[in-house]
Amino acid sequence: MTNLPALTKREFTANFYSPMAYVISTFYLLFAGLSFYVLLRDQRDANAMRSLLTFFGFIHTIFIPMVTMRLISEERKSGTLEMLVTAPVSDTEIAISKFLGATLFIALMVAPTILYSWVLQRIGGRPDYGMIKASYIGLMLLSMAYVAIGLFISSLTANQIVSAILTFVVLFTLFFLMGFLTSAVDTLPFGKTIPWADVLSYVYFGVHLQSFGKGLVDSRDVVYFLSIVVLGIFATIKSLESRRWR
Amino acid sequence: MIEVTDLVKRYAGITAVDRISFKVEPGEIVGFLGKNGAGKSTTMKMLSCFFPPTSGSARVAGFDCVTDSMEVRRRIGYMPERVPIYDDMRVEEYLNYRAQLRGVPRRERSHAVNEVISTIALKDVRRKLIGSLSKGYRQRTGLAEAIIHKPGLLILDEPTAGLDPGQIRQVRDVIKDLGKRTTLLLSTHILSEVELTATRILLIHRGRIVANGSPGSLVGGAQKTRRFHAEIRGPAPMVAAMLKGLPGVVDISFEAGEEWHAFTLESDPATDLRADAAKFIVDNGWDLRELREEKMTLEDLFVRITTTDEAAPMVKPSAAAAPPESPAAEGATS
Numbered sequence: 001m002t003n004l005p006a007l008t009k010r011e012f013t014a015n016f017y018s019p020m021a022y023v024i025s026t027f028y029l030l031f032a033g034l035s036f037y038v039l040l041r042d043q044r045d046a047n048a049m050r051s052l053l054t055f056f057g058f059i060h061t062i063f064i065p066m067v068t069m070r071l072i073s074e075e076r077k078s079g080t081l082e083m084l085v086t087a088p089v090s091d092t093e094i095a096i097s098k099f100l101g102a103t104l105f106i107a108l109m110v111a112p113t114i115l116y117s118w119v120l121q122r123i124g125g126r127p128d129y130g131m132i133k134a135s136y137i138g139l140m141l142l143s144m145a146y147v148a149i150g151l152f153i154s155s156l157t158a159n160q161i162v163s164a165i166l167t168f169v170v171l172f173t174l175f176f177l178m179g180f181l182t183s184a185v186d187t188l189p190f191g192k193t194i195p196w197a198d199v200l201s202y203v204y205f206g207v208h209l210q211s212f213g214k215g216l217v218d219s220r221d222v223v224y225f226l227s228i229v230v231l232g233i234f235a236t237i238k239s240l241e242s243r244r245w246r
Numbered sequence: 247m248i249e250v251t252d253l254v255k256r257y258a259g260i261t262a263v264d265r266i267s268f269k270v271e272p273g274e275i276v277g278f279l280g281k282n283g284a285g286k287s288t289t290m291k292m293l294s295c296f297f298p299p300t301s302g303s304a305r306v307a308g309f310d311c312v313t314d315s316m317e318v319r320r321r322i323g324y325m326p327e328r329v330p331i332y333d334d335m336r337v338e339e340y341l342n343y344r345a346q347l348r349g350v351p352r353r354e355r356s357h358a359v360n361e362v363i364s365t366i367a368l369k370d371v372r373r374k375l376i377g378s379l380s381k382g383y384r385q386r387t388g389l390a391e392a393i394i395h396k397p398g399l400l401i402l403d404e405p406t407a408g409l410d411p412g413q414i415r416q417v418r419d420v421i422k423d424l425g426k427r428t429t430l431l432l433s434t435h436i437l438s439e440v441e442l443t444a445t446r447i448l449l450i451h452r453g454r455i456v457a458n459g460s461p462g463s464l465v466g467g468a469q470k471t472r473r474f475h476a477e478i479r480g481p482a483p484m485v486a487a488m489l490k491g492l493p494g495v496v497d498i499s500f501e502a503g504e505e506w507h508a509f510t511l512e513s514d515p516a517t518d519l520r521a522d523a524a525k526f527i528v529d530n531g532w533d534l535r536e537l538r539e540e541k542m543t544l545e546d547l548f549v550r551i552t553t554t555d556e557a558a559p560m561v562k563p564s565a566a567a568a569p570p571e572s573p574a575a576e577g578a579t580s
Contacts (some may be wrong), residue, residue: 017334079330
């Protein structure tokens with residue numbers, strides 16, 4: 001793991017080499033600011049930030065694929081992956097550094113929104129800082145899970161657009177479709193149940209996000225998100241290694 | 247330095263490399279020659295641990311490329327054909343980053359970077375974006391990267407591909423210079439290049455090594471007779487018949503022209519016909535305006551070997567096995 005700092009630094013700074021990073025973060029902040037503004041019109045209580053952060057969980061399904069799409073696809077396409085894997089660097093280091101590079105960028109992208117709670121206080125919204133902290137932790141854990149999934153998908157294709165769209169579809173499915181199915185469980189007529197409903201609701205992101213919104217950092221939810229991260233990185237390592245047995 | 251035994255690589259249905267074996271001694275500059283798709287790059291990718299062989303083994307400096315891949319990777323410098331380097335980094339920044347990955351200690355890093363920048367003559371572009379460099383400078387940046395950690399073995403896949411003649415000369419000079427310090431395996435299909443730089447040639451055709459030896463010995467070994475070209479003014483059929491009587495002449499043929507006729511003489515390898523033939527022609531009262539030996543070039547050999555459909559070696563294994571020792575010695579003394 002001695003190469004991790006060097007690799008991570010390269011992955012993080014690589015975001016800023018292209019205009020992509022600036023475009024993404026500009027639009028992200030524009031979007032976030034607009035949502036905050038709309039939210040403030042009818043809700044100035046302690047819950048405002050919580051609702052906002054849950055909403056961020058949704059818009060991250062769009063923004064994160066744009067950050068993760070280049071991670072490995074770009075290197076595959078340009079051939080630089082060959083230089084990377086023939087250097088004395090392990091596949092594990094490569095996968096982890098790419099994950100960290102993207103996660104750090106997303107943290108940087110989200111960071112300015114911390115100011116919103118100060119704005120909320122200034123206009124007399126009485127923010128609940130414990131709740132906000134927990135919500136941010138939840139949002140970051142959710143984003144890390146997104147990045148891990150995006151990283152893996154990026155390792156499968158040399159085409160960045162395919163990588164982005166596929167990641168979006170997967171994240172959207174996990175966030176919405178499953179949410180819809182889980183909520184449908186309660187409303188099915190005639191007492192019918194959807195098979196595997198309990199499994200489904202466990203896999204659903206939203207369920208695990210709820211307690212963070214209440215100001216609770218539940219270890220079960222933390223473990224859930226971290227296990228997705230580990231799984232994503234592990235799958236990426238295997239995908240990188242696949243050149244050895246393909 | 248390199249020890250390859252029965253190396254095989256199969257991709258979906260195609261055998262790209264078919265049971266090749268060869269050795270490279272420290273200090274040698276080995277030219278890897280072959281048509282596009284012959285298996286050069288595939289072999290190099292296995293040696294650089296990019297992917298493992300289907301079967302057989304490749305060892306670098308005593309370490310196996312599959313089981314001790316990390317050790318091998320630490321000891322080699324590798325430049326793939328397309329020179330895939332990050333376009334969005336600056337030359338110096340990239341070299342510094344790669345030096346770090348290559349395990350150059352922090353304290354020596356800036357010294358190492360400065361050193362390669364001066365050896366490869368990259369001073370003018372050290373702060374430029376790699377993406378904005380000319381092809382020659384880009385190639386040189388790739389070379390600089392490959393030697394930044396002073397590897398014992400340098401593997402260069404088509405280092406001069408796509409360069410203009412001036413750039414080819416520059417890169418070739420750099421390579422020649424590097425050859426004095428490290429063992430070098432370079433692939434190419436530009437024949438003049440290997441003739442100028444390599445001490446030994448491995449000719450690969452359809453995934454097999456079909457010739458192995460120094461450029462001179464390969465061409466010599468493939469030549470059964472010496473050929474001479476002469477242009478003579480005189481009665482062609484009679485000239486031919488009389489020249490045939492000269493000692494050592496094996497065969498003669500001619501192409502009649504209007505006044506001057508072109509003759510091709512073949513002699514046994516031990517005889518240099520030129521002096522005798524010239525004297526003979528002049529003594530007979532004919533005119534001679536040209537007489538030269540037609541040496542078989544590496545190119546002729548290359549074309550001869552690679553255009554045959556049979557995969558059987560054209561150069562006898564006995565001729566191929568002998569030379570490796572001598573070029574190694576030459577390489578060490580030069």
